[in-house]
Amino acid sequence: MIFYNYYHQLERDFNRYSSMSEPFNFLTNNILKSMVRSQTNYFVLNRQHTVD
Numbered sequence: 001m002i003f004y005n006y007y008h009q010l011e012r013d014f015n016r017y018s019s020m021s022e023p024f025n026f027l028t029n030n031i032l033k034s035m036v037r038s039q040t041n042y043f044v045l046n047r048q049h050t051v052d
Contacts, residue, residue: 014024035042 011024018024020027031042034040
């Protein structure tokens with residue numbers, strides 16, 4: 001629930017203060033599509049930060 005609240009706050013702040021013409025959710029969708037197309041994982045967790 002904490003992540004959810006922070007994410008929505010980030011989204012609101014981004015849309016409020018950003019000079020970009022597209023909203024935050026479109027930006028994240030574009031990043032995810034790019035990751036799928038290029039078969040690249042941009043988000044990597046260190047071993048110390050994983051549970052399994």
